[in-house]
Amino acid sequence: MGLIIESGTGTGYSAKVNSNNRLTTQSVTVSTEHSINHSKGKAFNLMFSATPTNGTNPFLYFKNTSDDDICVERFTLHLVANEYVDVKLNDTGTPVDGTAIVPANLNTGSGITATGTFQNANAITALSGGTIVQRIYHVSSAGEENYNFDQDIIIKKNGVLTMYIQTGGTALAGVLIFNYHEKE
DSSP: OOOOOBOTTSSOOBOEEOTTSOEEOOOOOOOHHHHIIIIIOOEEEEEEEEOOSOSSSOSEEEEEOSSSEEEEEEEEEEESSSEEEEEEEEEESOOBSOEEOOOEESOTTTOOOOOEEEEEOSOOBSOEEEEEEEEEEEOSSSEEEEEEEEEEEEEOTTOEEEEEESSSOOOEEEEEEEEEEOOO
């Protein structure tokens, strides 16, 4: 006698197997991002803008202070000239000269606020180190593009993400798209 898969709702129905020995199912699937936003209310957009003064200091500082991991999915960037942006992880130091920005929750019924330190400025100082994990080239004149992190970027508690521009003097604006993942 083989294994019988039965309904978990107490109806007594068992799963059907077709003539090709395949389980017959009807299911509904959603992306992880949708589930986190809809069920947990922990999806956010962080809007930022700056005219970075140089390529030495970051224009965006993002630190996770939550016990939950942050998954950075992608960002949108609007630049008015050719430029490139470096995304770095784990700069160290205490940011100086940044202005606090508040991420917007993408679920109107959630009421949850993002836990972390989020800043932008023309030049955030007193940071060093870190590792470049992505270099985004914007090779057209004024325009907006979406950039996806193919592997996503995971920011653990106290982890830091910063963004730098190559030369400076170029106005920019953007949205960093992220959500919180609870440990399972």
